[in-house]
Amino acid sequence: MKKEENEAASWTICLECRGRGKKSRRLRKKVRLRYQMALDQFKKTKREGTAPVRPNKHQYLCLNCKGSGLIHSASPPIADKDNYPHVAIIGGGIGGVALAVACLHRGIPFTLYERDGSFHERSQGYGLTLQQARKAIKGLGVCSLKKGVVSTRHIVHTTDGKVIGEWGMRKWMQQEAKTSSKRTNVHIARQSLRLALIEQLGGHTAVQWGHQLVDFKDCKGEGVELNFKVGGEMKAAKAGLVVGADGIRSTVRSLLIGDDITPLRYLGCIVILGICPLAALEGLDSDLLDSATVFQTANGNERIYMMPYALDAVMWQLSFPMPEKEAKALSAQGARALKEEACRRTQWHDPIPQVLAATLDTQVSGYPVYDRKLLETEWLEKGGQVTLIGDAAHPMSPFKGQGANQALLDALALARGISSECGAFSRWKAVGIRDCVLTEFEKEMFARSASKVKDSAEAAQFLHSEIVLYEGDEPRGRCLKSKKA
Ligand SMILES: Cc1cc2nc3c(=O)[nH]c(=O)nc-3n(C[C@H](O)[C@H](O)[C@H](O)COP(=O)(O)OP(=O)(O)OC[C@H]3O[C@@H](n4cnc5c(N)ncnc54)[C@H](O)[C@@H]3O)c2cc1C
Structure with a gap:
């Protein structure tokens, strides 16, 4: 696809696969009959033993849309206000903006509310x-x-620069091993991805900036009343479905289930981040800074991870164990103190000290790392016409790089669910959006994201332990998994 296509095109869903990107093939007669016989037998034996599992339909890629679920259209579809609930999306981060885009393509009416006054209000600089x-x-x-930026090589070092692990496309090609384009990762600044999505919406005016949700009331089947703080004033709104995409400290989650059941859980470490333009490193010649390499260096306590941030900049992320109180205090001291702490702890092999020293204070930030206990689907059931996506639903540590990935998948899954289960011939108004869409959506979301939350929490431990120093050409943590197995 050409690069300009993002801007030029409007999209609507592919009617052949109803926007799912996949089609299902009917079960073969033999398979259906076998299942039916097993079910009849189970019923005859008064449900003794295990019930037979209904075989899944075979799914295959929709060729009409090449699996994206979308086709070009002259303009975005007109929102179908009669047949879909109006969706209030709370939070214009990665998940919220993605959900708005997916609703737009499906003609689902929505309003996107964001607390920040504008796109650039806060520095959100990380990749x-x-x-x-x-x-x-x-x-x-x-x-x-x-x-x-695509990376093709991932290297792990000890602090003196000894390589203890290497993988990725370049390594496999050297070995003439079987390669697959699926095994490359794309690195992108969070704000660039967010902007690419906002452009799909037609630009910044599509977002209700400066709207901080403070309260809502579920009017049991009659929609939800929302209250926002806008400037110094309160503003009311109404919606048929509310989606909390408001991040790890979600107000929607807190109003829905309270903060006591699943409070923030400190994972025992702090991350300090920085972005350094390659131009600031003139004279430094390192193949680790070739804009296609990701590397990490660790000593069993501190660990630094460096990746391309853009073609002309790298992002580094240093993490190490620290008691929560100290981590909060260091973070509160601001960028200069965070950078000093980072430099002090990483007088290691080139180019680490040089990159950290060349990073401007304004490009440094740092936070204690938190997640929350996994949500149980029952806790959301009383939510009626309210649900959660992204970090609001399943916050996780950044060490597996999964939070935004999961938020994007949540957004698409929810919009696809609304599109296929609501609409002209659906009974959703009689049955309720929860029974029609939300329960199934949440079940899939929690099943998919639970292992990511768990693995990300485990990574917060083992990346700062001796385990990280194990020698092997595979991601850290995979060895831990194979040992456990
Ligand atoms: C250092 C770091 C590195 C990371 N690296 C990766 C990575 O490589 N890959 C990856 O997949 N993930 C990564 N993540 C995680 C990823 O950034 C998050 O998981 C992702 O941004 C979550 O998206 P979200 O939309 O759920 O929440 P957010 O992006 O946090 O957005 C929430 C939005 O809601 C708004 N908001 C909050 N409260 C309200 C309110 N009351 N009313 C209205 N609006 C409100 C906020 O202003 C914000 O804009 C990383 C995170 C960090 C910190």
């Missing part, structure tokens, strides 16, 4: 690695990420 969501962004009409 994301797109893994599974590389495919999902095509389903959001983003065919090419102009600012994305």
Whole structure:
């Protein structure tokens, strides 16, 4: 696909697969009959033993849309206000903006509310690695990420620069091993991805900036009343479905289930981040800074991870264990103190000290790392016409690079669910949006994201332990998994 296509095209869903990107093949007669016989037998024996599992239909890629679920259209579909609930999306981060885009393509009416006064209000400078969501962004009409950088090599070192692990496309090609384009990752600044999605919406005016949700009331089947703080004033709104995409400190989650059941859980470490333009490193010659290499260096306590942020900049992320109180205090001291702490702890092999020293204070930030206990689907059931996506639903540590990936997948799954289960011939108004869409959506979301939350929490431990120093050409943590197995 050409790069300009993101801007030029409007999209609507592919009617052949109803926007799912996949089609299902009917079960073969033999398989259906076998299942029916097993079920009859189970019923005859008064349900003794285990019930037979209904075989899944075989799914295959929709050729009409090449699996994206979208096709070009002259203009976006007109929102169908009669047949879909009006969706209030709370939070214009990665997940919220993605959901708005997916609703737009499906003619689902929505309003996107964001607390920040504008796109640039806060520095949100860090890079994301797109893994599974590389495919999902095509389903959001983003065919090419102009600012994305592909990495083809991942290296692990000890602090003196000894290589203890290497993998990725370049290594496999050297070995003439079987390679697959699926095994490359795309790195992109969070704000660049967010902007690519906002452009799909037609630009910044599509977002209700400066709207901070403070309260809502579910009017049991009659929609939800919302209250926002806008400037110094309160403003009311109404919606048929509310989606909390308001991040790890979600107000929607807190109003829905309270903060006591699943409070923030400190994972025992702090991350300090920085972005350094390559131009600031003149005279430094390092093949680790070739804009296609990701590397990490660790000593069993501190660990630094460095990746391309853009073609002309790298992002580093130093993490180490620290008691929560100290981590909060260091973070509160601001960029200069964070950078000093980072430099002090990483007088290691080139180019680490040089990159950290050349990073401007304004490009440094740092936070204690938190997640929350996994949500149980029952806790959301009383939510009626309210649900959660992204970090609001399943916050996780950044060490597996999965948070944004999962938020994008959540957004697409929810919009697809609304599109296929609501609409002209649906009984959703009689049955309720929860029974029609939300329960099934939440079940899939929690099943998919639970292992990511768990693995990300485990990574917060083992990346700062001796385990990280194990020698092997595979991602850290995989060895832990194979040992456990
Ligand atoms: C250092 C770091 C590195 C990371 N690296 C990766 C990575 O490589 N890959 C990856 O997949 N993930 C990564 N993540 C995680 C990823 O950034 C998050 O998981 C992702 O941004 C979550 O998206 P979200 O939309 O759920 O929440 P957010 O992006 O946090 O957005 C929430 C939005 O809601 C708004 N909001 C909050 N409260 C309200 C309110 N009351 N009313 C209205 N609006 C509100 C906020 O202003 C914000 O804009 C990383 C995170 C960090 C910190």
